[in-house]
Amino acid sequence: MEVKINRFSGPIVTFINGGDQLPWTSPDIVVGCEREVADANKGASDEGKNESIMRLSWALVHSKQPEDVQRGIAMLEASLANTSSPLQQREKLYLLAVGYYRSGEYSRSRELTVQCLEIAPDWRQALSLKKAIKDRITKDGVIGIGITVTTVGLIAGGIIASLVRRK
Template identity: 55%
Template sequence: MDAKIMSFFDSVSSFFSGGDNIPWCDRDIIAGCEKEVANARNAENKNESLMRLSWALVHSRQTEDVNRGIAMLEASLDSSSSPLQTREKLYLLAVGHYRNGDYARSRQLLERCLEVRPYAVMLLYRKLMLCLLYNDGVIGIGIAATAVGLVVGGIAAAVARKK
């Protein structure tokens, strides 16, 4: 019962804090994927293992892991053998850039991904990205308006003191 209550409170706090539902990955999983790549016997198995490693890296909490996953995916994007594989790599690149806070680049990659082949999860992710970009824009406008107000108020106060 306590676990259900904690799960409920976690989901409510995630909703109000704007948390995402993209899974996280820890170092143990990444290490397992790296071993799998090293032990791959043929090219097909190695490609599948590299995709799993890329997935784990872009879902990591460590920025250096995310950047490594992005680099791996960008290097292998041109060698994709099918539209499905291209879509998966673009999606993982979008997740990596999202994790790094580069929402605009993430949205661009997601748009390219949807051009290759639309998918329901990606449409939901696109909606999340648009909301984040909108919120960042509104916050930026609020900060700029506050800064202008402070400058104008400072000038008005200085003029009032001189009189």
């Protein structure tokens, strides 16, 4: 019986929670990247500093902690203006899109993903993120419709019940 319930409920839980394939980082990885940035600031070249900051930004936007994601978004937005290389711009736009996706700002995430794809139209990561965003927006719409239909049904049921009681 339990197997049948799990077989039925598994897809529903995945649907509700979201099934994207983006990786998550642990707090240990974030701390390690923060140490790396601190060490790089003590004497590494500008290129070494930038690489360690990019790794920290990646770890932050892939974190399960909302405050880490927000910090990663802020870091990437601040550094985007100083980016001249199209490859670096693509990477930062993608990480920003991941950060906005993780924070639930799907329309902003989609805009940034489109910008990534303008730079590199065949980039698999950006194409996968674009699909995840589309799926999430569709799913949220379906859930919203379900909530609305349920609410309307409850209200109509209450009205009908009160009319039946009066008679």
